[in-house]
Amino acid sequence: MVKAGIALKQWAIAAVAMVFLWVSPGVRAQSNEDCMVCHSDNTLVREYEGGRKVSMFVDESALGSSVHAPLGCVDCHQDLAGVADFPHAEEVADVGCGTCHEDLRELHERSVHGIALKKGETEAARCRDCHGTHYILPKSDPRSSVFHLKQPATCGACHGDSGFLQRHPGMPRAAQSYAESIHGKAVLKYGMNIAAVCSDCHGAHDIHARDDADGPLTRPHVAAVCGKCHPSALGSYRSGIHGVVSTEGKTEPAVCTDCHGEHTIRAPTDPSSSVYVTRIVETCSTCHADKEIVGKFGVSVQRVETYRESFHGLGTKYGSTVVANCVSCHQYHDIKPASDPSSSIHPQNLQDTCGQPRCHMGATERFAKSDVHSSITKPDDWVLQLVRAVYILIIGGTLGGMIIHNAIDYAGRRRHKRNTHADA
Numbered sequence: 500m501v502k503a504g505i506a507l508k509q510w511a512i513a514a515v516a517m518v519f520l521w522v523s524p525g526v527r528a529q530s531n532e533d534c535m536v537c538h539s540d541n542t543l544v545r546e547y548e549g550g551r552k553v554s555m556f557v558d559e560s561a562l563g564s565s566v567h568a569p570l571g572c573v574d575c576h577q578d579l580a581g582v583a584d585f586p587h588a589e590e591v592a593d594v595g596c597g598t599c600h601e602d603l604r605e606l607h608e609r610s611v612h613g614i615a616l617k618k619g620e621t622e623a624a625r626c627r628d629c630h631g632t633h634y635i636l637p638k639s640d641p642r643s644s645v646f647h648l649k650q651p652a653t654c655g656a657c658h659g660d661s662g663f664l665q666r667h668p669g670m671p672r673a674a675q676s677y678a679e680s681i682h683g684k685a686v687l688k689y690g691m692n693i694a695a696v697c698s699d700c701h702g703a704h705d706i707h708a709r710d711d712a713d714g715p716l717t718r719p720h721v722a723a724v725c726g727k728c729h730p731s732a733l734g735s736y737r738s739g740i741h742g743v744v745s746t747e748g749k750t751e752p753a754v755c756t757d758c759h760g761e762h763t764i765r766a767p768t769d770p771s772s773s774v775y776v777t778r779i780v781e782t783c784s785t786c787h788a789d790k791e792i793v794g795k796f797g798v799s800v801q802r803v804e805t806y807r808e809s810f811h812g813l814g815t816k817y818g819s820t821v822v823a824n825c826v827s828c829h830q831y832h833d834i835k836p837a838s839d840p841s842s843s844i845h846p847q848n849l850q851d852t853c854g855q856p857r858c859h860m861g862a863t864e865r866f867a868k869s870d871v872h873s874s875i876t877k878p879d880d881w882v883l884q885l886v887r888a889v890y891i892l893i894i895g896g897t898l899g900g901m902i903i904h905n906a907i908d909y910a911g912r913r914r915h916k917r918n919t920h921a922d923a
């Protein structure tokens with residue numbers, strides 16, 4: 500219904516424009532034939548200053564199958580309406596798509612592209628850069644340049660072009676990174692129409708720069724943008740401390756992109772993901788080891804250091820994928836403070852948290868009371884020092900043993916292979 504309403508409004512504006520042209524005294528609206536006398540010639544070329552050549556051919560049948568089929572040439576090229584002397588002037592005014600698409604023109608004028616165009620940045624996107632000119636199709640048509648699956652290429656014509664990136668230093672390599680992300684692979688490799696493309700996160704006409712408070716992607720909005728397609732992650736995030744405090748208007752707590760990345764989002768099982776088991780500590784530490792960020796909320800930065808020096812921390816440091824990292828104990832989307840009775844680290848729940856099947860099955864209440872965030876390098880505690888030394892020996896011994904075992908196994912296999920070859 501909404502779409503029909505919009506169409507009706509645009510056709511009404513178009514009709515008013517056409518009637519106006521008819522009744523204006525001395526103004527005769529050209530028919531398309533008047534124009535096609537010359538513009539059906541597919542060898543008609545204009546040479547601009549500097550030698551750039553552009554074809555002046557217009558394929559009327561393609562225009563006729565476009566979304567603007569009922570429009571005449573001069574509905575768009577309005578400055579040529581009423582011109583009787585041909586050939587017309589060499590310079591023709593730019594087409595203002597906004598005469599009919601008013602709302603979108605306003606959005607575009609306030610966007611990063613519109614603002615840049617006004618400042619004289621000729622490379623910023625105009626309507627025609629994303630939509631084309633004469634052969635515009637509805638966004639639902641798979642051949643349209645703004646069809647969901649085509650958008651990475653359409654935005655990427657600029658944002659993925661190496662010359663463009665060189666001319667705009669500081670601009671992220673958004674299109675390349677996106678192509679390697681889980682969303683990019685789903686769209687570009689597998690044609691998955693429901694995975695995120697540029698406009699799902701940025702909007703299409705209301706795109707804003709990072710530091711613009713008007714944008715649809717500012718920190719307070721990120722969770723809602725991702726949550727359109729990830730409602731269950733959004734739900735648990737909102738119930739956790741980061742979500743709760745973000746909703747209160749604070750910009751420091753983690754939002755989706757702090758943990759997952761922006762254009763580099765990957766499946767948690769992908770070793771290059773920022774939330775892969777061996778990388779989580781680093782990801783939480785970007786804030787939890789920074790006094791300027793968590794210190795403001797009275798949260799101690801010691802948590803990271805004490806973890807790093809703990810048995811678990813040492814295991815992670817040596818690359819273990821099974822030892823506990825921050826989210827094994829704290830959960831990930833619904834992280835809650837210890838004082839909250841539903842928190843995984845509330846004293847009442849610790850026995851379950853430590854006793855997870857892959858961890859310390861059958862952990863006793865007393866075991867669960869051990870201080871996991873305590874340093875084991877206190878110089879005066881010789882028992883802990885001894886345990887630490889033994890622990891490192893065990894880890895070193897296990898790794899060393901594995902290497903020796905693998906070397907012997909490999910040598911054995913080679914000898915066996917040589918022998919079987921010799922037998923054959």
Ligand code: HEC
Nearest residue numbers: 529533534536537545555572573576579585586588589591
């Ligand atoms: C007598 C031939 C002739 C007719 C009729 C004609 N044009 Fe053109 N048009 C040209 C030529 C030639 C050019 C290339 C510019 C130049 O060399 O003057 C051109 C260029 C253009 C351009 C591009 C200008 C630019 O920005 O480079 C537009 C738009 C255009 N014509 C629209 C129209 C429309 C709309 C009509 C009908 C109302 C029309 N023309 C009728 C010959 C014609």
Ligand code: HEC
Nearest residue numbers: 531534538554555557567570571572575592593594627632
């Ligand atoms: C939906 C609007 C629309 C309609 C209808 C339309 N044009 Fe255009 N035309 C454009 C836009 C946009 C450009 C790109 C230049 C600009 O922005 O001024 C363009 C450019 C041109 C050019 C320059 C060469 C090129 O392709 O860039 C010619 C010639 C031209 N139009 C002729 C015509 C003729 C002839 C008709 C009718 C058969 C027509 N146009 C109908 C929007 C339109």
Ligand code: HEC
Nearest residue numbers: 596597600603604607624625626629638645647650698703
């Ligand atoms: C930076 C690229 C870009 C620019 C510039 C741009 N558009 Fe779009 N436009 C898109 C994309 C992408 C979509 C499809 C959005 C979606 O998938 O919902 C779209 C959709 C549309 C639609 C379909 C209705 C809708 O809102 O989804 C219309 C009409 C439209 N654009 C007109 C315009 C006009 C007019 C201008 C210039 C004032 C313009 N566009 C500028 C990218 C752009």
Ligand code: HEC
Nearest residue numbers: 506509510513566574575596599626630632636637638639
């Ligand atoms: C004279 C009025 C007029 C002008 C000028 C005009 N359009 Fe349209 N446009 C329409 C009408 C009417 C529709 C059909 C509305 C619909 O079906 O949603 C339409 C539809 C569209 C659609 C398809 C919307 C969808 O469903 O995906 C796009 C995209 C679009 N226009 C872009 C442009 C661009 C870009 C320009 C400038 C090059 C432009 N229009 C110039 C009147 C106009």
Ligand code: HEC
Nearest residue numbers: 611615620622623624628653654657670697701706707708
């Ligand atoms: C015709 C080239 C072109 C196309 C196509 C284009 N852009 Fe841009 N874009 C630019 C330029 C140039 C700027 C820099 C504007 C400025 O100077 O602030 C920009 C800026 C941006 C910015 C802000 C970046 C910054 O550092 O200020 C975002 C976000 C963005 N574009 C997203 C998109 C998306 C999403 C699409 C597709 C829907 C798209 N662009 C299509 C040329 C383009």
Ligand code: HEC
Nearest residue numbers: 651654658673674677695696697700708709716717756761
């Ligand atoms: C899953 C969501 C998502 C998708 C998909 C996505 N982006 Fe982004 N993009 C972001 C976030 C989040 C930021 C950083 C916040 C901001 O710019 O407001 C960002 C930043 C940018 C910037 C830099 C803005 C600045 O001012 O520094 C550009 C340029 C950009 N994206 C272009 C693109 C292009 C082009 C595509 C498609 C190939 C795309 N993005 C796809 C989420 C996304």
Ligand code: HEC
Nearest residue numbers: 722725726729732733736741753754755758767774826831
């Ligand atoms: C504090 C860091 C953090 C924040 C903030 C965060 N995530 Fe996650 N997310 C993770 C971790 C860690 C995992 C992987 C857990 C695992 O090992 O399976 C994950 C997993 C996921 C998954 C995979 C499916 C699942 O639920 O396990 C999706 C989808 C996801 N996150 C989306 C989001 C969205 C959307 C937001 C924002 C509303 C968000 N995340 C906020 C850390 C975070």
Ligand code: HEC
Nearest residue numbers: 681685693694695699724725728755756759764765766767
């Ligand atoms: C338009 C819908 C859409 C939006 C918006 C979106 N995603 Fe996704 N996302 C998907 C789909 C669909 C997949 C599944 C792709 C696949 O499995 O190949 C996915 C996959 C993921 C995964 C991997 C999940 C897993 O189980 O492996 C993570 C993490 C993720 N998205 C995070 C985000 C974050 C963070 C944002 C916001 C910055 C976001 N997504 C925005 C649709 C979306």
Ligand code: HEC
Nearest residue numbers: 740744751752753757782783786792793796798825829836
């Ligand atoms: C972008 C910065 C940022 C990232 C990344 C981040 N956090 Fe936080 N976190 C905060 C801030 C700020 C607070 C303080 C909110 C409050 O307590 O009011 C907080 C609060 C917490 C709390 C509650 C502390 C308390 O005393 O109430 C825990 C637990 C926590 N985070 C764990 C994690 C874990 C685990 C990760 C990684 C999966 C992580 N955080 C990633 C910024 C971050």
Ligand code: HEC
Nearest residue numbers: 780783787802803806823824825828836837838844871872
């Ligand atoms: C083996 C389980 C475990 C691991 C691994 C772990 N924590 Fe904790 N964490 C706890 C427990 C239990 C508490 C509450 C008891 C306490 O204060 O020491 C806690 C407390 C905290 C607090 C204060 C919460 C509050 O409400 O006072 C923060 C912040 C925190 N941890 C962050 C982290 C970060 C960041 C990591 C990873 C670098 C991490 N933790 C790793 C179990 C763990």
